[in-house]
Amino acid sequence: MELTPRLAGMVALLAFLPVVAFGVFRTWWAGAITLVNVVIIAVSLYLLMSPTESEAHAAHGDDVESAGDEAL
Structure with missing residues (x-):
């Protein structure tokens, strides 16, 4: 299974569950700070x-016109 940016972001957002529990069972401001960190x-x-702009350009760089631009 390939780790895509969307999947990594969704996995990182699973950290919201402990943040909510921390905010409910501790002080609310500590939960808010933890939420910002998450x-x-x-x-x-x-x-x-995420793919960078140069990676996206390199994928379409097979044509002759873009090869001349990269040499400059």
Whole structure:
């Protein structure tokens, strides 16, 4: 099974369950800080595993016109 950005983001969002429990059973502000941290980590994983612009361009770079552009 290939790990796609969408799947990695969904797995990272499973961390919301302990965040909710932490916010309910502890103080609410600690739960809010933990929630922000989980969102930052989930977005970072998504961006880390997303294809970059150069990878998308390289996939279409088989034609002769783009080969000349890369040499410049």
